[in-house]
Amino acid sequence: MTHTCVFFHAHPDDEALLTAGTMARLATEGHRVVLVLATAGEGGLAAPEHLARGLGGLRRAEARASARLLGCARVVFLGYGDSGHGSPPPEGSFAAADADEAAGRLADLLAGERAAVLTVYDPAGGYGHPDHVQVHRVGYRAARLAGTPVVLEATVDRDLLLRGIRWASWIHRLPPGFDRDAFHRAYAPRAQITHRVRVGQHWAAKRASMAAHVSQAGGGDSVRTLAALRRLPAPVFRQVLGTEWYIQRGLPPGTRLHHPLAAFNDGGNRA
Template identity: 65%
Template sequence: MRHACVFFHAHPDDEALLTAGTMARLAAEGHRVVLVVATAGEQGLAAPEAVGEGSLGTVRTAELHASAKALGCARVEFLGYADSGLDGAAVAAPGGPTPFASADVEEAATRLADLLREENASLLTTYDPAGGYGHPDHVRVHHVGARAAEIAGTPVVLEATVDRDLLLRGLRLASKVYPFPPEFDPRTFETAYSPRAAITHKVDVRRYTPAKRQSMAAHVTQATGGDSTRTLAALLRIPRPLFRWTLGTEWYVQRGTPPGRVHRHPLATLTES
């Protein structure tokens, strides 16, 4: 049986970092993959030369469509909210859209629920309660997504996350050979994402890392700008064999799933029920 699977993200490039392999896998298996993004990411960092003469939001929208094509998405939609900025302090321009972090949860959830019902979605992905690393727009994705699934009756909701235990171990090992910049504090990740004990789905996406890499590479603006190396730029420098090993797993939490068993497919709890 083929299913409609909706992946809900805050900004363009979030899909590349957290769920790209799963999206490519489901599309390759014949499922309908739909990418929904709350904002155009117009508050993101980017070097002027990467943006050119257009607005950052316009450029990032085009980048998202290129990423979605690489992953096999059947549809891309924007909820139409404004990017709230890294600290969530962005304010709406006169007559402009509401920043997502301050959007009414019920209103935003209703917009998303309409799309879920239209697609007859079997699966919705959101973020964990911390929003991964705490970005206010990511936290809003968690709340809006959870409520939208309730309204629409979407049976499976997976919170895209990272295995915190593995991440912290990797950072400790990396610190022995790589001098982190002064502004980077690995301790900030001690409360980010989800502990291993909470993870319910560990999805093998190694076969789909070429598409995942292509998705990341589509977001040119997000590999530039700022005072330190951007995450996307650093990941794209990883040699391909190591990239496949390092980024060949994606993690999710499904609330209410009995503990003790980790599923290997994103639709496992649906097909097993």
């Protein structure tokens, strides 16, 4: 049986980093994959040549290219502004939007698609970006309105992330201003994670999705995450990014699942 799976993200390139392998896996298995983006990411960092071209339009095109590479059937932009990192968020931005109104927009899409699964972020929005936190709020409200049966919170295994940072600090000097302590509050501890989705066979699609976001390879004062990950040798890339993590609230403690559609009794889902 096939299902429609909606992946809800804040900005173009978020899908490449957090859920691209899962999206490619589901599309390969014959499921309908829909990418929904709250904003066009026009408030993000980028090199001057990309900013001069109009970052919002460029990032929309990059998102569509990424979606094609992952096998998505549809890409939808909700049309909100990128909030950036300022406080308070600007008028018209997603973080400043009325959560019920935004949820209504998303719920209409979920109902029209008869979505079986919606992905959002963990309550902290991963690393705390206000648009990511709003994705969590809006997504859960929309799922209730539409009757979408499963909501998965895309996250990262914090225990593994902290171990990786320690390892990296032994091998290389961390960039100036790198706040290692901030990662103790980011994403989710391993004990909360219910789904460990194996996507190593789809590493090439995930890497291609990252490469599609050309504007996000530079800009700012430090090495960008996308650029650093894309420089990894293929075997290392597959090893480091071969798993994607999700939380499904309400499952018994210690649940370990290996497929995003485990709730629908697909084969090979449990550890």
